[in-house]
Amino acid sequence: MRCVVLPEIGTFEGWRDEARALLAEGVPPEEVLWQRGAGEADLFAGAPAAAPTPGGGAVTVPRGFVDLARLAVCHADPERFARLYALLWALGRDRRLLEDRADPLVDRLERMAKEVRRDRHKMTAFVRFRELGDAEAGRRRFAAWFEPSHHILELTAPFFVRRFGDMDWSILTPDLSAHFEAGTLRFGAAAARPDLPEDAAEDLWRTYFRNIFNPARVKLKAMQAEMPKKYWRNMPETALIPEMVASAQARAREMAAAAPMVAPLRAERIGERLRAARVPEPGDDLAAGLAACRRCPLWENATQPVPGEGPLNAPLMIVGEQPGDLEDLEGRPFVGPAGQLFDEVAARAGLDRARAYVTNAVKHFKFAARGKRRIHQSPTQGEIQHCRWWLDLERAQVKPRLILAMGATALDSLTGDRRGLLTRRGGVEQTAEGTPVLVTVHPSYLLRLPAIERAAAEAAFEADLRRAAEILGK
Amino acid sequence: MARLTLDQKLAILSDAAKYDASCASSGGQRRDSRDGKGLGSTTGSGICHAYAPDGRCISLLKILMTNFCIYDCAYCVNRVSSNVERARFSPEEVVTLTLEFYRRNYIEGLFLSSGIIRSPDETMGDMVRIARMLRTEHRFRGYIHLKTIPDATPELIEQAGLYADRLSVNVELPTDRAVQSYAPEKSPDQIRRAMADVRLKREARKERSFTGKRPARFAPAGQSTQMIVGADGADDATILRTSTRLYSSYRLKRVYYSAFSPIPDSSAALPLIKPPLMREHRLYQADWLLRFYGFGVEEIAASTAGGLLDLEVDPKLAWALANRHLFPVDVNRAERETLLRVPGLGTKTVGRILATRGHRTLRYEDLRRMGANLKQAKTFITLLDWRPRALGDAADLRARFAPPPEQLQLI
Numbered sequence: 001m002r003c004v005v006l007p008e009i010g011t012f013e014g015w016r017d018e019a020r021a022l023l024a025e026g027v028p029p030e031e032v033l034w035q036r037g038a039g040e041a042d043l044f045a046g047a048p049a050a051a052p053t054p055g056g057g058a059v060t061v062p063r064g065f066v067d068l069a070r071l072a073v074c075h076a077d078p079e080r081f082a083r084l085y086a087l088l089w090a091l092g093r094d095r096r097l098l099e100d101r102a103d104p105l106v107d108r109l110e111r112m113a114k115e116v117r118r119d120r121h122k123m124t125a126f127v128r129f130r131e132l133g134d135a136e137a138g139r140r141r142f143a144a145w146f147e148p149s150h151h152i153l154e155l156t157a158p159f160f161v162r163r164f165g166d167m168d169w170s171i172l173t174p175d176l177s178a179h180f181e182a183g184t185l186r187f188g189a190a191a192a193r194p195d196l197p198e199d200a201a202e203d204l205w206r207t208y209f210r211n212i213f214n215p216a217r218v219k220l221k222a223m224q225a226e227m228p229k230k231y232w233r234n235m236p237e238t239a240l241i242p243e244m245v246a247s248a249q250a251r252a253r254e255m256a257a258a259a260p261m262v263a264p265l266r267a268e269r270i271g272e273r274l275r276a277a278r279v280p281e282p283g284d285d286l287a288a289g290l291a292a293c294r295r296c297p298l299w300e301n302a303t304q305p306v307p308g309e310g311p312l313n314a315p316l317m318i319v320g321e322q323p324g325d326l327e328d329l330e331g332r333p334f335v336g337p338a339g340q341l342f343d344e345v346a347a348r349a350g351l352d353r354a355r356a357y358v359t360n361a362v363k364h365f366k367f368a369a370r371g372k373r374r375i376h377q378s379p380t381q382g383e384i385q386h387c388r389w390w391l392d393l394e395r396a397q398v399k400p401r402l403i404l405a406m407g408a409t410a411l412d413s414l415t416g417d418r419r420g421l422l423t424r425r426g427g428v429e430q431t432a433e434g435t436p437v438l439v440t441v442h443p444s445y446l447l448r449l450p451a452i453e454r455a456a457a458e459a460a461f462e463a464d465l466r467r468a469a470e471i472l473g474k
Numbered sequence: 475m476a477r478l479t480l481d482q483k484l485a486i487l488s489d490a491a492k493y494d495a496s497c498a499s500s501g502g503q504r505r506d507s508r509d510g511k512g513l514g515s516t517t518g519s520g521i522c523h524a525y526a527p528d529g530r531c532i533s534l535l536k537i538l539m540t541n542f543c544i545y546d547c548a549y550c551v552n553r554v555s556s557n558v559e560r561a562r563f564s565p566e567e568v569v570t571l572t573l574e575f576y577r578r579n580y581i582e583g584l585f586l587s588s589g590i591i592r593s594p595d596e597t598m599g600d601m602v603r604i605a606r607m608l609r610t611e612h613r614f615r616g617y618i619h620l621k622t623i624p625d626a627t628p629e630l631i632e633q634a635g636l637y638a639d640r641l642s643v644n645v646e647l648p649t650d651r652a653v654q655s656y657a658p659e660k661s662p663d664q665i666r667r668a669m670a671d672v673r674l675k676r677e678a679r680k681e682r683s684f685t686g687k688r689p690a691r692f693a694p695a696g697q698s699t700q701m702i703v704g705a706d707g708a709d710d711a712t713i714l715r716t717s718t719r720l721y722s723s724y725r726l727k728r729v730y731y732s733a734f735s736p737i738p739d740s741s742a743a744l745p746l747i748k749p750p751l752m753r754e755h756r757l758y759q760a761d762w763l764l765r766f767y768g769f770g771v772e773e774i775a776a777s778t779a780g781g782l783l784d785l786e787v788d789p790k791l792a793w794a795l796a797n798r799h800l801f802p803v804d805v806n807r808a809e810r811e812t813l814l815r816v817p818g819l820g821t822k823t824v825g826r827i828l829a830t831r832g833h834r835t836l837r838y839e840d841l842r843r844m845g846a847n848l849k850q851a852k853t854f855i856t857l858l859d860w861r862p863r864a865l866g867d868a869a870d871l872r873a874r875f876a877p878p879p880e881q882l883q884l885i
Contacts, residue, residue: 209532
């Protein structure tokens, strides 16, 4: 039987070195007794101390073991070192053992790690510093007393180093103490509960704690599950809890019983001023009317309607299907991927988008929500019909010489017939009023095509746009 | 009026801020002050530094810059027509409180909100000034959450997003109609556009410029919003549909549900009720199912009774009870998506099942060690050594899980 004594500071590294050496020597787990520091467990005082172990060779372990060991080593359970060594030993035979969360040994150690992790997290949450000395000093100095359930100070101190880099601090615990001075962290021996000076900020903190609490919703179990009583002693605010809970019901009842009071005089005055200041939104009537449109239910899920854009005397009107995700967010037509593709092809075809009036057959984005994405859905016949009212209004305003209908929805809205888009494309038809309509596909159709078909389809689309430019040029 | 002390102001302005449920300090960019030239760090997962007896986490210093407000929202304690005591912090006071609380490890940072004074732009401008002072003058690297005011100009929002980790705009109520009737000065359209704008700004700043440089990130911890539950007549299905719309449209990190709770000096327009805490809890559970368990909102809506979630059993169990024909599920064979739908199996347990299944066939005890809630799960699964008794009819099955009916008392 060997007895290994691990240091209190640097326990993990100590364990790792010893375990490596023992493994290299082939010492089975049942022949090792482990203890941390002289005081932790004197059970094995009679056992002979191990000879200084020679540095063992490097042992390769699966990923995850080191993380597990680093945490489990901090647990208060005296058997933690032996269990870790036993797992290390077992990993020699089954390297995938760690993946088996249901293995009793893995399970036990994972649970230990979880408890340590929780204790560490609670320490980062519940340490309360008090200021020592001069608040005006160049580097201010703070100290805290904390009583963790496990040996976590070494593990947790780096968190405070990262967080409180511009001040000096000490955290004292019954196990070890940590001191951060002028940018350097060092660990020292266990401390007794210190007598830290009063800190005026604690009164403000208590005021905050008392007032952020809503007496109408008392959930003591939820509070205690997350802030167990064992931590309360060293937190300045917790002394208030009994009184806050005791008076909560009465406070909530009072609020409920109080009859609504008469509003203060200034309320009326401010309300009037506010209403008077509300000037109607600038811009044309069409945009304002569209914003209030409830002709079909598509407005409910959309961000905003997307009106057409472009000169009101444009010779060409370009009509797409409906706004997409980006158009809906920006409130402008054809700014998404399909719009960008259109711009590219139009530039090649000699069609200047800035001189055209660009709009959609349907003004709100219709989609189905899938997690974090919105999947485009085609508008129904009814929705197209309802929205035609707006397109007709835009047409009446702009009076274009030519309309470019992109896709079946636009075609439907403009000619009343959506069938056979691919056979009708490239042809010039007419609206009911006689405006010529050049038929083509929607650019988003091109985006959906497989790569091999895309080039040809894009060329055909470009030819259609060129045709539009020619008609207008005549 | 006598001048208020800092302590009195803090009392008034934290009391006024408590109806905002969010206190999260998670997500976003990791920062620290290892270099010794600043204060603070963000870890990514957030820390709750205390819990109030209402069970809510206290992570941030959650205060209003001022509770003076020119708006008259019926549900709000700070509305212009309320008689609550008013106060206003100076920007320096907010900065000092934040830093001094932070140095003592009371908080993760600041959650600053405000009543609307004078104009939305002036109010937002003051809030941005506070964030700028913290970040640039005091090199504060902790967490900042700013509540944005929808009507403020885009330039101010732009700046807010550069200083803050998270921005939020509250939709307040689940339907536009409810907002119009209870918060007449707020515009639901404007709120939507504000959220759209934040998403666009975030995405624009994620792209590298042509030189390969990454621009300063905009609201790296994303945006969130809050809905009050139980003030208007909206049912749970409506609320969840709204959440689904918000998550997908504006990539929100969180939608918070806040049970409508009595406020001092309430408005006659909204009757005071006991806050529907269980309903709020069920909504959060359903929200989780939508985001992490692959449920669709209509599936959850279909397993509600008239649009309201069952208060006695959780929504996943309610869904399973309504879809008994899909169970039992063979834990050793089922796919991830199917396992996630078993009541009592969470995302972690399912991950462990999948990892271990590669080794060997699972037994009942294995599942217990993996952290499954077998009290629920055992009815819906089969394992090498476990087969549940017949699922029976709906009422029978529900009775096994629902708490026993309470005995009525004669008085």
